[in-house]
Amino acid sequence: MSTSPETPAVFVTSATGSVGSALCRQLRDLGWGVRATTQNLDSPSAKALQEVGVELTLGDWDNEEALRAGLTGCDKLFVCLLPDLQDFNKVPNRAKNIAAIAKAAGVRQVVGLTTLGAFAVEEGSEPPSAHAPGPFFVQHLHAKKRVEQALIDGGFDHWTILRPGFFMANFLEPKIHMGYTEIRENGTWTNSMTASSPLGLVDHVDIARFAVATFQNPDTFHGRRLGVVSEEPLVQEALDTLAAAIGDGRSLKANFLSDEECAKAQAEGGWRFFSSEPCVRYMADYTNLEELNKLLPGGLTTFKEFLEREKEGVKETYGV
Template identity: 65%
Template sequence: MTTVFVTSATGSQGSALCNELRNLGWNVRATTRDLNSPVAQSLLSAGVHLTLGNWDDEDSLRKGLEGSNKLFLCLLPSLTDFDQAPRRAALIARVAREVGVNHVVSSTTLGSFLVEPGFVPSIRLGPFFDAHVRSKKRVEQAAIDGGFAHWTVLRPGFFMANFVEPKIQFGYIETKEGSWTNSLTAESPLGLVDHLDIARFAVAAFQDPTTYHGRKLGVISEELQVQDAMDQLADAIGDGRSIKAIFMTDEEIAREQAKGSWLFFSSEPCLRHLSGYTDLDELQRLVPGLMTFKDFLIREKEAVRVTYLSLIDVHPTPL
């Protein structure tokens, strides 16, 4: 029986993958720091085997990984310690191999292409964003160098869920005020991805390790110009408002970079070039029926209502 150990199982990608795998009848294992959280309880109800632990504790990791033969490696970065995620990834990969895992799928970020050798055009990244992306790249490397028979790296684009609770709290709350300031241009395509599609690509890689082995795959669900995305978001809110895309000049971006801003979409002109690292036609061939932003907003209409129409103060929760 195939058994997959899923890191970040209570996050958006991890929980979506857990449900996809359980729908296939596969065994799913994970660790959590809180077995009583609503997401953990939902996963338990779906048949996910959860153990109490964290990614710095080798004993709890080994207990959680025992019996697994596949691994989904997805770690959120610490914005105060960029060595944390790579350190944890190396530990998870080592323990996973020791218990018999032979196949890994790692999910990181589309920005990893920006620090690949030979990136063209050569653009200097802001120091904060550079550290963030290189941390993600080191997580990938832990999977690649882990000694697994098969590995795949998924590099997701901009999350559709960034525009609704709870992710909106982490840098995108300006859309509630009717605008979104960003470092793209009016012509730049924005590669949007649905976290459920990321889970579908992970499942595809797990089911067909030969086809996906050794690939670093940029993953998006749809490409839109920024103002088109803002118009669709405003339409989904449905109260007559408009949301204006505000495109920063190079001088404004330079000032933000000088501040060391962690708000990447308002400080990194290199993001204008990421569309060159995705092939939507190929992605549709590999996993047909990818989510459009319009359909995502319909599916998440309750989250849209809570985010933009509710008077309740929703506080961010860690993902």
């Protein structure tokens, strides 16, 4: 695999996930080299990546030998690590290890993907009390911040952190099972937003496009912690758009939790943050749609456009 400036090589973590897969395909469309590890070379997602020319190494993120093999010859790195809500130290330690191996292998640029919520725990910028995350969520966000810091401290020539909002794909299979099946089963979505707070929706393909733009323009994006969303409708507007895309005449209704109901849900703990965290009401405070549209060639994807592109997923999810 060539590592010349004309044909960069990128190592992509979570390559079989929604963002990783989209990123791999976009990079291969540019003719760039792409490498990744996988725990199953024969899975449908792994085979699909191999078909477009992604070089896969058998192993996981804790397999240092596999990581060294995959990272050798790469000059760029994309880090997207799934959280471990049972052990908040595991993923930051994993990120630190990956960064060290990548640096030793000659990687010069890193792009990390975390979460928009990391702005709420930014050092030196304490949010208003209404923005403050609950005790369980704050541990998750601080773990994300430690992942970011591991990449920033990794000694790379260029680093960028992308912090995405609420995935549009959460409304579709398979992500709908991460706490959102109420929409399909009951026609409602009970959440901790309000009727007037914008919902920062993001298309995973747009996230990949931002990563590509960052890899192509390292100086422009160096040192940025960029909040990434594609559109900011009100929650009910988003549900109305989804109902129209389903197209069978059903209506979908947003149910908003009171502060007291959020506090009760927070006390129970768990990872369904949109069901208990009032801080997500303030996502729009950490994003700039005008700037994002300027940074991304071709502009951002609306929820309506996303649902049209993913119409087969809409059919699969909602039985139409």
